Amino acid sequence: MTSFNKKANILSYKGSSHMRQRLILSVLSGKSVKIDEIRKLDDNPGIQEFEVNLIRLLDKITNGTIVELNETGTSVFFQPGLLHGGTVQHECSLQRGVGYYLEVLVMLGLFCKVPLNVTLRCVTNNCLDPSADHILHGFLPCLRKFILDDEDLELKIVKRGMLPHGGGEVKFSCPISKQVRPVQLLDAGMVKRVRGVAYALRVAPSIANRMVDSAKGVLLKFLPDVFITTDQRKGIQSGKSPGFGIHLVAETTQGVFYVAEQMSQPAEAADVSLPEDVGAKAAQRLLRQIYLGGCVDPAAQSVAVLLMALSRNDVSKIMVGPLSNYTISFLRHLREFFGLTFHLEHCVGDDDSEGRGSDKIHMTCVGIGYSNLNKRTI
């Protein structure tokens, strides 16, 4: 599937899957990527709007990027420039949620020349991608563990926007760092509290309370410390489409956050979702996330993996739950781009692991000592 032209420093791939990973790693490693046969036999062939949008975003935050598409869009050549960062405004595609783009920024933000300050106009909550809340509560805490100074690491949800018309807006700012430090995270701790936000946009405000009630009904069976706020937005702040949803965060004694979310069907969908169902489902999802466990949120595994790989030339060790499909492919791509292999093993030896969720995995690696080549030193 992959071939590497070593002399020309180009990696060749086929198919559109994992395109985002490949582009991220390409930017970080400075290796060019050529992707062929993108949805070659699909009814809607070639690269799609959200992918083009992603490439545009990458072009905005880099300097000297060269992108070549063929006529049908089934083949992409991407030669990365240097990460520049700075203040960027970007209109995201409505096909994907904001998480699709924010994740890229979370991964690249640290290595820019100028601190990143991005405004994205987008769909803030959808089912396919981590929502803005998820990035805020699941991804950023993970990122914080790898950097010393997290002063400007912020994500602000200015407007919420649901499918199908979006209309949300988030502001993301990220500091720059010279190097990522190695971490040893082996204890996830125990869940000590659950917080959450129930939002109802352009629908009756009582819906939010109904969601809160049903979610609490589930969660209080495990933990007394559950506190869910409601987020009623008015006018332009509530986006362009009606919808509602609930977002739950479980915090452990060691400062690990697990995030779950559930939202209503888009307005045009056939089946109508009940707020009670949404609330209960979200709670159930949170329990599942807790079951999966680990020292990072299951969705943020890839961020942790990336930062471990890029850290100083020291050993990093982290305990995670079962690896997601995405993480597995990320690990493979890491090997192709950086030549870094992780050492993976099951946690063994704990007698009292009963009732502590799924089997855990220890990931160990020696960082490649990636340093921010874009930063200016004086």
Next chain:
Amino acid sequence: MSQPHAEDAFEKKKAHRQKLSGRKAERKKAKSGRNNDLDPKERNPKAFGFQSAIKAQRKFRHKQDFETKKQHIPHVDHTPLEPPPLLVAVVGPPKVGKSTLISSLIKLFTRTTLTDVKGPVTIVMGKKRRVTLIECNNDISSMVDLAKVVDLVLLLCDASFGFEMEVFEFLNICQVHGMPRIMGVLTHLDLIKNAKALKNTKKTLKHRFWTEVYPGAKLFYLSGILHEEYLRNEIKNLGRFLSVMKLRQLTWRTTHSYLLGDRYEDLTSQEYVRQNPKCNRNVSLYGYVRGIPISKHLSVHIAGVGDFPISDISFLPDPCPLPETIKKRALIEKEKLVYAPFSGVGGIVYDKDAVYVELGGSHSHTKKVEDESTNIVTNITKIEKTLDEKMEEATLQLFTAGKKITSKDLEELMQIDDDQLVSHLKPVRKEPEARSERRKVIFDEEEDEFENASSSSSSDEDDDTTTNSAPSTSVPNKSKDINSKLKNILNQLENKNGVNDNQTESQSRKSDESDDDSGSDSGHESLDDFNVKWKENLATRALNRHSTTRSIMKIVYGSIDEEPDEVENDNSDGEEIGGLFKVASSNVQKHKMKQTDLNTVESSLFDSWNNDVGKDWLEPESKALIQNCFVTGAWKESEDAEQLLKLDDAEDLESDSSEAFGDFEDLETGEKHITPGSDKQGEKRKMPVDESTEKKALAEKKSKLKAQFDADYDNAGSSYYDEMKSSAEKQSELNKTVFQQMSDDLRVQVEGYRPGMYVRLELEDVPAEFIDNFDPSYPLVIGSLNMSEENIGYVNVKVKKHRWYKKILKSSDPVLLSLGWRRFQTVPIYSKLEDDLKFRYLKYTPQHITCNAHFWGPITPQGTGFLAIQSVPSSVTTDKPGFRIAATGAVQELDKSTQIMKKLKLIGHPLKIYNKTAFIKDMFNSSLEVARFEGAQIKTVSGIRGQIKKAISKPEGCFRGTFEDKIKLSDIVFCRTWFKVNVPQFYNPMITLLLPSELRIGWKGARTLGQIKRDENIKNQPNEDSLYKDIVRRPKVFKPLVIPKKLQAILPYKSRPKYGVLLEEQKKALERVAVVREPYEHKVSKMMHMLRTSFKHKKEQHKKTMKENIKNYHKEIEQIEAKKQKKIQLQKKQIMKTRQRAAAIREKKGRS
């Protein structure tokens, strides 16, 4: 026995007897009796207290400053458990005794004499130390290369001559690339006969050395030579210093891995070399890994050759190992090893696939003779064939490991039916690799080659699966008839293969699946419930199963990534309808199914939020799975407060006497405490558990106590610095231990080839000149390149001209840079960072301050030092070069574009002037240009400011401008702007190692502008205006001042010009007639003059005496005054005395 005792007694001196009485004894008693029982602090508290708060504060601050100054940022120690040999370079000008020193050292430690030392020599120096010695020749490029890798420098200097330029150059090179340890060695001391002169030379040289390195740096003296060797004792001392030397951690070397190549082999097939002696070679290089672990996927840079991706790397058994077990104090003879392949020492060398035996000179000699005799024959065989023949034999290779197909073969091939073809190709596929054959495709143009290359490179990665993909990719586009035929055959072939492969694959998948199932646990069915699309994937199934580490790693890295390539060419599949559309056949459908795997939706969520939740977590059995994830559940034993309390109790009981055992009642709370020992039933239940827990608890308690002790008594702890230090220590401990249990094969995959390992690097496509012109006296430095360091871009550096370099540097003159591992020539543009963060172009570097420079070069991390050399002198003989290092600096920033601005003044002239508006011409050429500058500031020479308003239509390029005042037609109007200067993209690596040895020293790259002009004898015609001329100033003639008559009339007489009167008097003066006196009159006037003079004299005299008298009078008065004063003082004293007395008396009276 008794006799010596008696003798002792006899010889014993009379002891001192203290005086017990008398004056002295009394005095002593009095002295010692005073507060003798108190310690000085109590006896004299003043001496130990604060004298002054400010002073105390200062003292405290000074102490803190002093302590903080000593602190360095703690670094994680990366030295491996078994470090590579210490790399010692012997550096110095020629004829100073470098080779002698190396051979003396080798002889001392190995008891063998190496007559001809070439290249690095590794010896075992002690139980824990190996040393690689290398001599640095006088070429500046090898000095630069060595300075980057060397751990310790022995800097040799001829004391009878003094320091030479090379020494200082080398020291400066070292400073730039990270200072290694440096030890000076003075030789030829025996040439200085005079003892005093010797002493003085030593002293002056030592102090000069100290100013360069650091005060107190070690300088050795080798006093003389005996039998062509240095004195044994002195060498021994030097060796001792080497064996205890501690190393510095240098930033560059702790972020890069590097090797000093001590051996190379040419792996190219002899046949290719015969056919084309200049063909690119496959080379293996050997050396100890240094710095950080080296990874297989990196590229390396060979200094003086270029960048190469590592095609293969493997570790070999150490050729010069340290003694395994340390038994004795000294090394035994067998352990004193020496390894120097370039010098022909090392004997048999085992490699991955071969054994090399050093055969010595005799064989090489015979070989030469043979060559000469068979010269004619070889010439005949080398003759190239005619063109037709070539065409006949033009080959096409379809498979990487396959046989080449010629045009003749093609005819035959077409006749063979499919079954035969398959059977024909099967053995081919399994044939061992002959990779480089693929370069031979002469059939078609670049496209094919590219395709071939890509297919074959993919085959490098996966050995067996790619074969079926190759045919489709390598089909040429041109020569259509052959093409189509071939295609047909191949497609048929492919279909068969495809089916086969699919079958085998599915089988293997099944087997995998069954493995997984057997391994999976029943407790984790939960995941199976999820009805997700990618459920079929291996990876998902692998999520929750008990298996060994290997198997998870295999799931992630192993079998899956070697999927067969998709079939690209399916034109022939399906029938065409109307020549335009194709009916998708089942085959295509199948591919489509596969394609779905290629085009999955990418989401980082574990499973997307609209999937089914799966199981209900409120059900008891699922609830039990996560119950303890909450603080409300059961805690781990080590964390549970209750458990900990119990453990503590148990320990207390244990440590207490046996009486403490037993039940007792807490009187305060009324609780009853029952020990497990008293409860018989409980005992039975708990005993086995208790033992183990107690042991554990004991161990835990011990460790806790130890930690407490460490915290209390070690200095480490509270401060931030200590915390950092301890965390760095912890990290380095973890780095060392975490992979220790792993086998080396697995470990190198995860960690890379760690420093200290002896590795073999295989590189492809190395230029033939590397082999042909190999010279072991030049160091073979192989440095790894980190991520994106093989890329190229604009580098912004801080640069300062070296103070010893005589000239300043000019922008866009090429310079040689040594940056990172590389040496290259590039064209820098100098600039200065202004206060508005603009880089202003500079034509020359400033004399004594730093400036910026931008150049096109390899991306190198910020903070990396570099040095610039203007040119390597062609030969030493022509002109003794001065100090060659032109500038030094460090990298600041890397980018893909630059912003260097040069000042630009646009000049225009007024065309027409209205009141404050003017039309300006000559500044721009078109109205478009003007439009760009609308609103810009302009200024005349006289300082009248203005603004560009708008272009006017008629004379093209003219514009209307407004000014703050009316300007004149003779004014010149300026517009000050900036002009972007582009940095030339010139990057010329210095490939000295590919040149023949004699050409290396005089390497010539691009010449500077000045050099070219000098060589070509070009002289610029200067601009007439720019030439200096003598300034001739004529005296200014002013117009006469004319005052109007009216004004004159008003003016007072005093200020009125007096023409008439003046003229009259002037006339008079002009017309005055000389007066001639009568003798009488003359006499009278003479008399009068005499009288006047004498009177004047008299007056003066009188004045003088008067002055004297006054002075005397004043003196007298003063004396009288003084006397008076004295008298008054005495009287006052008298009065005061009486007063005091009276007061005393009064006081006495009052008291009594």
